[in-house]
Amino acid sequence: MIDRQRRSLKQFSDELEAQAARWSAAGNTVRASILYLLHAEKELCPCDISDILGMSVPAVSQHLKRMREADLIVGRRDGVMIFYALSPAGRPLAEEMDMNIRNENILS
Numbered sequence: 246m247i248d249r250q251r252r253s254l255k256q257f258s259d260e261l262e263a264q265a266a267r268w269s270a271a272g273n274t275v276r277a278s279i280l281y282l283l284h285a286e287k288e289l290c291p292c293d294i295s296d297i298l299g300m301s302v303p304a305v306s307q308h309l310k311r312m313r314e315a316d317l318i319v320g321r322r323d324g325v326m327i328f329y330a331l332s333p334a335g336r337p338l339a340e341e342m343d344m345n346i347r348n349e350n351i352l353s
Contacts, residue, residue, distance in 0.1 A: 266315045266316075267315050267334060267335070267338060268338075270314070271338055271342075275305075276308050276311065279294060279298075279308060279309070279318075281342060281346070283329060283330060283335075283339065284331060284336075285343075288328045288329065290326050290328050291305050291329070312335070317331070317332060317334065318330065
């Protein structure tokens with residue numbers, strides 16, 4: 246069993262590292278809030294996110310950068326504006342978070 250699990254971990258080490266990076270990037274209240282917002286609204290610009298969260302655009306942009314680097318979100322340019330949406334890798338994480346939030350509200 247030990248050797249089998251060692252081989253399994255070695256085989257999936259790249260994916261485990263990518264998953265850990267995504268969880269780490271989402272493991273911040275602001276970034277978790279952004280994931281929640283993008284799950285609800287599908288696409289938002291940094292200025293809308295900053296208004297909703299009551300933060301400056303530069304502060305939000307720093308969080309968005311970290312989330313892009315972790316492949317949680319993708320950006321789409323429309324003229325001078327950039328709109329952010331969940332990436333294919335970020336969508337399941339946001340869906341799980343949304344489901345957990347809804348379940349917590351049902352149970353309380």
